[in-house]
Amino acid sequence: MSDQAALIKQHDLTLLAQGLHPRPFEVLGAHAMALDGVAGVRFAVWAPNASAVSVVGDFNAWDGRSAPMQRMEQGGIWVSFVPAAALGDLYKFELHDAAGHLLPLKADPYARAAQLRPDTASIVASALPPPKRLSPERAAANARSAPISIYEVHAASWRRGAAQFPTWDELAERLPAYVAEMGFTHLQLMPISEHPFDGSWGYQTLGLYAPSARFGPPEGFARFVAACHARGLGLLLDWVPAHFPSDAHGLANFDGTQLYEYADPREGFHRDWNTLIYNFGRNEVRQFLVGNALYWTERWGVDGLRVDAVASMLYRDYSRPAGEWIPNSEGGRENFEAIALLRRMNEQLGLDAPGVITVAEESTSFPGVSAPTSAGGLGFHYKWNMGWMNDTLAYMREDPIHRRWHHDKMTFGLVYAFSENFVLPISHDEVVHGKGSMLGKMPGDAWQKFANLRAYYGFMWGHPGKKLLFMGQEFAQSSEWNHDAELPWQMLDDERHAGVQRLVRDLNTLYRQQPALHWLDCExxxxxxxxxxxxxxxxxxxxxxxxxxxxxxxxxxxxxxxxxxxxxxxxxxxxxxxxxxxxxxxxxxxxxxxxxxxxxxxxxxxxxxxxxxxxxxxxxxxxxxxxxx
Incomplete structure (x- = not known):
């Protein structure tokens, strides 16, 4: 076998060891290549505390003795070139901890394809897509002065295809056309990276670099992105750096230590979601996450990322009672390490993916979320206005005879409306977990419910701020969203539901046509x-x-x-x-x-x-x- 050191350039190895490589996905993971004229696959994994690592898979009968990996001198990187491996092969890493104990087989953190759950192996994927830059037109469509109206979609339950999950090609044929016809400017997908549990809707992801196998091979996602752009739509992806599940095949206790997560559960465990928290202070973990943000935007050409659960990252005491959290170095509650990560991510995208936007789901009054990092902000382009959503929906739930006593709920948002670049979100979170549908929140008889909802949508589209509406709400879905079934499209046979759909289409058209409704949205x-x-x-x-x-x-x-x-x-x-x-x-x-x-x-x-x-x-x-x- 050839010298393994020749497989990774010293420059890359040094950057990886420092946690400063902007594109770690180019080096780590599985990459088909030729070495000394022999075709095969280079495997590389970060496991600094392991005493031995092997790659196992279809190519060696899953025998850990067949393809031992060599530890590089820097950074805890293990590498191996396997001539017998090829595109499409299944594989995992077999690791022994520092004491020599065999760990559960681990999926590749940098895998670019994976098996459909409940199977958990990684797949040797095709070559990385070439870098893409947003076109000037697409970049302009993301600007503060542009009309931005976002249609949020759970890809598995918008419309079903021939199987349980639609393929990317089935989605490409129908979804972008519908979104464009409805006048939306952007389509936002709930997380599409690989995840083991359907019921997490993608928010408990373990394969950050792999488009989910639910929708077919990764190449299909490239065609879906192209279909969105062909319809003039920007594509935003939900991105989840806030937490990850503890499945044995994933990142938890990866090399026998808390490598990716904080070791102390007062920092490293999410009580709300029973998940683990990335160690934001570790250079290699920040590299993994920042590289992933660049991977989706630069290699797949998506127009932006909506970052989930930012508030849970910013505060060390998030959802923790007194005494069950660790203060920062100054004795406060802010997570300086997470703040540094978010700033670095936004700066990296600004440098290497110009025109791409990031949107923060941040539910507190943390200052400067959408301010530039040069001005002390976090560097996001937009922030979800959760306060506006909570106040206005509380008002709309009131019987109209009582609304006079709650008038301030509709006006208070204007007190702070220009403190950030806001998106007004009516997201999936408002129609799950017993919250009912948007139509169901409205008071009165059936006529009044529809009238209230139409009036509320008018208020929303006339209000300063970009817009976001979750799928099904554009036609007043009367039931709560069910991720296990497609939307109840048959409701459009009822003229009342069809009328709401026509209204949303016309609101989007007016919003785009009238510069006064969007040009100074954030000013x-x-x-x-x-x-x-x-x-x-x-x-x-x-x-x-x-x-x-x-x-x-x-x-x-x-x-x-x-x-x-x-x-x-x-x-x-x-x-x-x-x-x-x-x-x-x-x-x-x-x-x-x-x-x-x-x-x-x-x-x-x-x-x-x-x-x-x-x-x-x-x-x-x-x-x-x-x-x-």
Whole structure:
């Protein structure tokens, strides 16, 4: 056998040992190659505390004596070239701990393909996809000034294919076309990296580098990405650096020590999810995670990552009672190591994957989540606005007769709306674990439930911030989401559900067409209250601006009482206003009340701080969008 040291360049080995390699996936894992003219596979794994490591698989009858690996001088890397191995072969690593005890066979942390659960072997995958850069058009579609409306999807349960799981090609044929037709700008997939338990929805992942076998070979995912881009869609992936499950074949106790996880359970165990926490302070672990973020964006060409459970990473006392967490070096609760990881990840993507965005699911008031790292922030481009979601849904659950006492829940979000670059999320988290559906959260009889939901969607699309809606909510799915079944598409046979679907499509179209609704989405200059104080009638009115194009006025009536002769102040310079969208339109299943018949003429009557005003009819439980004629 040839000298194993020739298999890894010294430059790569030094960077790996320092935990600074930007692309560790190019070196570690399984890579088909030729050595001295002989075809085979190079296997490399990080296991610094193991006393012996072998690669076992189809090519050697899973016999650990057949392909022992050589320990390199630096970094605890073990390497072997196996001439008998080939693309498609199954394999694992056989490790002995420092005392020589045999450990359970381990899947490759850097495997780029894996078996479908319940089987757990890694698969020798095809060559790495070549690096890809986002096109200028795709990068521009991610900008703060761009309209960003995201359709969140659980790939296994959107529509089923011929088998239990749709293939990437089946998804590519239907999903991007539907999302584009609905007017969304981006598609976001819940985690698609390999995971052992369907019921985790992908959030308990063990194969961070492997597109899940549920949907077919990895090459199919490349075709799916291309199909999204062909439809003009950006593709975002859920990415989970916050935790991992403790399955014996995975990262837990990998070389007989807590290699990937914190050793102390006060740091290394998630009470909420019964999972382990990466040791964010270990250079090689940060390298593993940051490299993975770059892998998905650079090698697969995805447009961005939505980072799950960021709050759980930022705080050492997250979901822990007093005395069961370890303070940081300054005695505080912030996890400095996780903060450093997130900053490094965002900086690495900014350097090597320009135009790609990262979105944080962060549920606290941690400062500067979407501020640049150069300004002391975490470096994300956007942050989910969980406070807005919780407050506004609490308001919508109230019977309209009581809403006057909760008016502040709809206005409070504007106090901090421009402190971060926000995404307004109605995600899968709002329709699981007994929370019911969006339609089910609405009060009243069936007509009022649909009207409330339509009004709420209007409010959301008119509110500053990018948009995110989970699949099924665009047609008012009446049942809670079930990950084991496809969406109840038959509901679209009911005109009430079809009407909500038409509304979401039209809201997306209006949002994209009107610069005032998106250009200054993240800046205070793009918003002005016209009436935030009419709690008595549960009416809210505001103006969206972009600094140059005509403004858009949004008026919401959150009671079932029509308001005729409602006087509303409008800005000077615009004499005639018309309805651009009315959520009470019969087209959407509403009562068809409003101001469709004609134009609204501005009168020289001051109102709400404006020099002129219009008089209009406000439909019941509805939201109006008004534009200058």
């Amino acid at each position: 205070a200059a793009g918003f002005e209250w016209l009436d935030a104080a009419d709690a008595e009638h549960s009416v809210l009115a505001w103006m969206r601006k972009d600094g140059s194009a005509p403004p858009v006025i949004v008026v919401s009536n959150f009671t079932p009482v029509p308001r005729h002769g409602y006087r509303l102040g409008v800005p000077a310079g615009y004499a005639i206003w018309t309805e651009a969208l009315n959520t009470d339109s019969a087209h959407y299943g509403g009562s068809n009340m409003g101001n469709q018949a004609g134009q609204l003429l501005a009168e020289p009557v001051a109102a709400q701080g404006q020099a002129q005003s219009i008089v209009l009819s406000l439909p019941p439980l509805a939201c109006l969008f008004l534009v200058p004629a």
